[in-house]
Amino acid sequence: MKYQILKAWKDVTEGKGKSLLVIFALALGLWGLGSVAVSWSVLSRDLKGNFLGTSPVHAIFTLKEKDDSILDTLKARGEIESAEFRDLKMLRVEVYPDSWIPLWLFGVGDFENMALAKIVSESGAHKPSRGSILIERDGLLISALTISSVASVRNGARNIEVPVEGIVFDPALPPATQDHFIYAYTDMETFSTLSGAESGKRLIVRFRDVNSRSEVEAAVAKLMADSGSGGIANSTVEVRPFLEHPHQWQLDMLLAIIGIIGLLAFLLSSILVGQVVAALVAKQIRQIGILKAIGGTRARIAGIFSVYLLFYALISGLIAIPLAISTGYAFSYFCAGILNFNILTTSLPAEVFALLIVSALVLPFLFAFPTLIKAGRVSVREALGETPFRHRTRVTGRVVVTALATALGVAIFSSGFNLRQSLSNFLTSTGDSMRYDIQVVLTKPVPESEFLEPFESISGIERIEAWTGGRGELQTSLAGTDDGIGIVALPLDSRVMAMKMAQGHWFESASDPEVVLNQAAVELFHQPIIGQTLSVGIAGVSRQMKLVGIAEEIDRPKIYINDAFYDRWANPAHLVNTLMITARDGEYQGVMALKKEIERAVKASSLSVLDVMSQAERVKIIADHLNIILIALLLLAFLVLSVSALGMASATSITVMERTREIGVLRAIGATPRKIIKIFLMEGMATSGAGLILGLILSWPLSLAASVLFGAIMFGEGVVLRYAFSPAGFWITIAATAVFGFLASRIPAGGAIGLSTREALAYE
Amino acid sequence: MKQAELVRLNEVSLTYGSNGTRCEALRKINLSIGSGEHLAIVGKSGSGKSSLLNMITGIDHPSEGEVIVDGTTVHTMKEGPLALWRGRMAGIVFQFFQLIPTITILQNILLPMEFVGVIPKKERRERALSLLEQTGIFDHARKLPSELSGGEQQRAAIARALANDPPLIVADEPTGNLDSANAEIVLGIFRGLVDAGKTVVVVTHERNLGKEYSRVVSLKDGMIVGDEWSRP
Numbered sequence: 002m003k004y005q006i007l008k009a010w011k012d013v014t015e016g017k018g019k020s021l022l023v024i025f026a027l028a029l030g031l032w033g034l035g036s037v038a039v040s041w042s043v044l045s046r047d048l049k050g051n052f053l054g055t056s057p058v059h060a061i062f063t064l065k066e067k068d069d070s071i072l073d074t075l076k077a078r079g080e081i082e083s084a085e086f087r088d089l090k091m092l093r094v095e096v097y098p099d100s101w102i103p104l105w106l107f108g109v110g111d112f113e114n115m116a117l118a119k120i121v122s123e124s125g126a127h128k129p130s131r132g133s134i135l136i137e138r139d140g141l142l143i144s145a146l147t148i149s150s151v152a153s154v155r156n157g158a159r160n161i162e163v164p165v166e167g168i169v170f171d172p173a174l175p176p177a178t179q180d181h182f183i184y185a186y187t188d189m190e191t192f193s194t195l196s197g198a199e200s201g202k203r204l205i206v207r208f209r210d211v212n213s214r215s216e217v218e219a220a221v222a223k224l225m226a227d228s229g230s231g232g233i234a235n236s237t238v239e240v241r242p243f244l245e246h247p248h249q250w251q252l253d254m255l256l257a258i259i260g261i262i263g264l265l266a267f268l269l270s271s272i273l274v275g276q277v278v279a280a281l282v283a284k285q286i287r288q289i290g291i292l293k294a295i296g297g298t299r300a301r302i303a304g305i306f307s308v309y310l311l312f313y314a315l316i317s318g319l320i321a322i323p324l325a326i327s328t329g330y331a332f333s334y335f336c337a338g339i340l341n342f343n344i345l346t347t348s349l350p351a352e353v354f355a356l357l358i359v360s361a362l363v364l365p366f367l368f369a370f371p372t373l374i375k376a377g378r379v380s381v382r383e384a385l386g387e388t389p390f391r392h393r394t395r396v397t398g399r400v401v402v403t404a405l406a407t408a409l410g411v412a413i414f415s416s417g418f419n420l421r422q423s424l425s426n427f428l429t430s431t432g433d434s435m436r437y438d439i440q441v442v443l444t445k446p447v448p449e450s451e452f453l454e455p456f457e458s459i460s461g462i463e464r465i466e467a468w469t470g471g472r473g474e475l476q477t478s479l480a481g482t483d484d485g486i487g488i489v490a491l492p493l494d495s496r497v498m499a500m501k502m503a504q505g506h507w508f509e510s511a512s513d514p515e516v517v518l519n520q521a522a523v524e525l526f527h528q529p530i531i532g533q534t535l536s537v538g539i540a541g542v543s544r545q546m547k548l549v550g551i552a553e554e555i556d557r558p559k560i561y562i563n564d565a566f567y568d569r570w571a572n573p574a575h576l577v578n579t580l581m582i583t584a585r586d587g588e589y590q591g592v593m594a595l596k597k598e599i600e601r602a603v604k605a606s607s608l609s610v611l612d613v614m615s616q617a618e619r620v621k622i623i624a625d626h627l628n629i630i631l632i633a634l635l636l637l638a639f640l641v642l643s644v645s646a647l648g649m650a651s652a653t654s655i656t657v658m659e660r661t662r663e664i665g666v667l668r669a670i671g672a673t674p675r676k677i678i679k680i681f682l683m684e685g686m687a688t689s690g691a692g693l694i695l696g697l698i699l700s701w702p703l704s705l706a707a708s709v710l711f712g713a714i715m716f717g718e719g720v721v722l723r724y725a726f727s728p729a730g731f732w733i734t735i736a737a738t739a740v741f742g743f744l745a746s747r748i749p750a751g752g753a754i755g756l757s758t759r760e761a762l763a764y765e
Numbered sequence: 766m767k768q769a770e771l772v773r774l775n776e777v778s779l780t781y782g783s784n785g786t787r788c789e790a791l792r793k794i795n796l797s798i799g800s801g802e803h804l805a806i807v808g809k810s811g812s813g814k815s816s817l818l819n820m821i822t823g824i825d826h827p828s829e830g831e832v833i834v835d836g837t838t839v840h841t842m843k844e845g846p847l848a849l850w851r852g853r854m855a856g857i858v859f860q861f862f863q864l865i866p867t868i869t870i871l872q873n874i875l876l877p878m879e880f881v882g883v884i885p886k887k888e889r890r891e892r893a894l895s896l897l898e899q900t901g902i903f904d905h906a907r908k909l910p911s912e913l914s915g916g917e918q919q920r921a922a923i924a925r926a927l928a929n930d931p932p933l934i935v936a937d938e939p940t941g942n943l944d945s946a947n948a949e950i951v952l953g954i955f956r957g958l959v960d961a962g963k964t965v966v967v968v969t970h971e972r973n974l975g976k977e978y979s980r981v982v983s984l985k986d987g988m989i990v991g992d993e994w995s996r997p
């Protein structure tokens with residue numbers, strides 16, 4: 002045994018370059034695997050932990066009539082665990098001077114004894130005093146609001162100054178930063194004063210002993226059917242997704258992405274380790290032969306190599322495990338920041354440590370297993386035989402593996418570019434189809450002149466178009482909608498709408514009711530055909546309209562119709578609820594300045610505004626968000642590409658090492674150093690070339706899948722981002738692969754001529 | 766010396782290692798080899814025979830002294846030109862054959878021709894086949910080296926050394942790994958080469974040197990201790 006350890010140690014320390022390569026490769030795999038394991042362990046428990054810690058709501062009832070005894074009635078029922086009032090109304094708040102976003106105002110029944118949908122005080126007051134609010138911490142990141150500042154809140158036509166008294170944490174809500182909302186909490190009385198709405202009609206409820214959404218639904222149905230449940234019987238109800246954070250899917254996505262990265266790192270590292278170990282063992286074949294010749298058994302020889310692998314395992318484990326833990330935590334904190342929850346895990350479960358240690362010890366054996374088996378089998382004759390050079394088969398295997406790794410890197414890299422192209426096409430087409438700059442939306446329709454009046458004196462406005470709309474019921478034999486579909490009624494001669502049509506054309510008839518659907522609506526209507534007549538319930542009456550076109554739009558289902566028909570059917574007074582404004586100065590700065598001016602006019606007016614949005618800001622916000630994702634994606638892809646280049650470099654250097662003596666012979670018979678470098682360079686370039694072609698082919702389905710996936714993540718389920726091919730990305734991918742392929746073979750090939758001819762010839 | 770001088774070593778010394786583990790493999794060697802000589806270098810193991818060959822072929826550079834082969838100062842040459850020069854000037858036969866295992870015997874012979882390019886492209890194949898014919902392994906042209914016996918591999922290695930028709934052939938114990946029958950074949954080939962006007966330098970442990978070689982140089986501790994001419 003002593004000999005074994007000594008030999009192993011010598012092997013580790015002598016071939017320093019190769020040893021570093023093995024350790025690096027092992028550590029890489031372990032690090033990838035480990036950080037994934039750590040962040041999975043932390044994140045999968047902590048988001049749930051945060052969410053469940055709030056005692057999330059099972060169902061929300063909105064009463065038709067106020068009922069003072071309703072809480073007592075509910076609490077007396079055995080199946081109800083807890084019930085509270087939690088009023089909700091959407092107002093507007095000024096987050097920066099003349100910049101307003103929606104404010105979700107919650108009226109809390111009892112701040113002292115919250116039993117469900119609990120919020121946690123982070124700083125300032127636990128309970129706001131009359132007339133003031135607490136705000137959710139994530140909102141601090143998108144506003145100038147803070148403790149003791151006074152928020153300007155607008156409710157309909159009213160401006161109210163509301164002091165902020167404290168900051169709370171509410172991990173059950175979708176993060177404010179993502180949805181661009183401010184969440185605020187106040188008592189029920191203040192709620193009424195601020196919102197002008199009746200308090201005590203919205204009830205949040207948790208049931209006892211329910212294990213799924215369907216059980217909740219059953220309990221809700223039973224409760225509503227019971228005559229003893231007071232006002233609940235004729236309330237409207239919303240059953241929440243069962244015990245799931247609203248953005249759980251985002252976390253799942255992030256976990257899936259890191260899962261893939263971890264797997265890639267693991268794969269590449271196994272390839273690297275396998276190759277290097279194979280090369281190391283091959284170098285020792287002669288020694289194995291000698292050991293066997295002098296009586297070493299197969300087990301004995303496997304033992305020697307095991308000791309040798311154990312050294313690598315220990316060293317790489319010592320490097321990678323702490324690294325994995327810290328990156329795992331770092332990633333967890335990053336996700337927690339994005340999704341607005343707190344990391345609760347302070348110590349990892351024993352299983353995670355066990356997994357890390359076991360994989361550190363087992364991985365090298367797993368990766369080296371085929372080689373060890375081969376080494377054990379080699380016969381003395383073969384090992385000692387007069388075969389100064391090794392055979393080609395393993396070299397070919399290595400080339401294939403390297404080409405595959407390159408293909409993987411290329412595919413991801415090029416898909417990143419294609420996805421970027423898809424998104425930029427999307428942004429351009431949105432900009433092209435929506436030719437307005439600013440949109441002002443009211444909470445309820447008003448006469449056009451009343452709506453226009455406050456903006457008449459603003460000189461920066463070039464054009465204003467007034468639109469209206471409402472909700473309509475879809476009427477098909479196949480599909481029905483619960484709350485209807487958005488109807489947008491706009492002038493026949495609209496100058497701000499020029500949507501790209503997927504099929505057919507925009508409505509153009511002044512005499513016949515024509516309709517245009519967007520793609521999501523087409524989906525909802527079960528793929529109607531152009532020319533078909535659709536029945537749409539508008540204001541309770543079924544109207545027949547001819548489908549003339551399908552518009553390319555990434556949005557919720559929408560129906561576009563001529564406002565002349567809408568007015569005739571549902572809006573005789575021609576009330577409008579939306580203004581589409583184009584700015585004289587269409588540049589970003591000009592539009593933003595105009596928006597502020599409009600906000601000032603809104604503030605001074607009596608208009609009950611729901612929201613003021615600028616197209617530029619919307620596009621910019623989307624573009625900014627996308628850019629972060631895309632830059633991350635490209636970086637990641639670049640990383641994969643460089644790791645595959647690294648794999649190639651290591652493969653080449655192993656080949657060079659193995660063929661050192663051959664190189665010596667080549668030089669002895671007249672090959673110049675340049676020629677020798679050229680041999681390796683050609684091999685390397687051919688490998689990257691094969692990888693490149695394969696990768697580009699692979700990138701096509703990958704880009705397709707990615708555009709579907711990212712469309713769904715960013716714009717909602719079912720929204721498909723169009724696949725686009727990025728010519729720039731194509732050339733950059735080719736150039737990057739060529740450069741990487743060149744470097745990854747040129748540098749190690751340089752090592753081939755580093756030795757003198759004599760040294761090369763004597764190389765064992 | 767009736768022949769023109771081909772190789773000239775002036776005060777050549779070769780020292781391995783640094784101060785701690787110094788080893789003087791060659792000490793102030795002066796040697797002149799004429800064109801057409803059949804020279805044997807003998808000496809005990811470690812006496813510096815291989816080192817001396819490495820000086821002549823430029824595989825290694827002297828620590829001191831000059832090496833001049835056919836008017837070329839070998840010891841000052843850069844790797845690239847040196848490799849080309851070697852491919853053209855000196856055919857080397859190794860003790861362990863050192864054929865490239867992944868290509869056929871024929872391709873092994875063609876390789877130095879491709880590297881150096883003195884033989885016109887059209888003639889290469891024919892020349893290679895005729896060399897195989899000459900060394901008696903024509904039938905093995907399309908085999909891989911591993912499919913040949915040791916003696917056949919050594920003959921292939923000689924054929925490769927002759928590929929570019931070099932005036933100088935250098936062999937380090939070419940028969941060391943062969944049985945007497947195979948060794949005799951190899952020696953016969955060398956005799957034929959000398960008869961055809963080549964200069965052949967062989968490191969050997971054989972007996973009966975006088976019969977075989979025109980000149981025998983003996984080395985001891987890196988110095989020439991004997992230099993006998995057996996055939997005038």
Ligand SMILES: Nc1ncnc2c1ncn2[C@@H]1O[C@H](COP(=O)(O)OP(=O)(O)OP(=O)(O)O)[C@@H](O)[C@H]1O
Pocket residue numbers: 781782788789790808809810811812813814815816817
């Ligand atoms: N790479 C090296 N590093 C250090 N010393 C070396 C090296 N190569 C050879 N030597 C030493 O130089 C001396 C001459 O070696 P060389 O190989 O020329 O001997 P040789 O006469 O060819 O022996 P053999 O008959 O065993 O092949 C020896 O003492 C040897 O130990």
Ligand SMILES: [Mg+2]
Pocket residue numbers: 814815816937
């Ligand atoms: Mg020797």
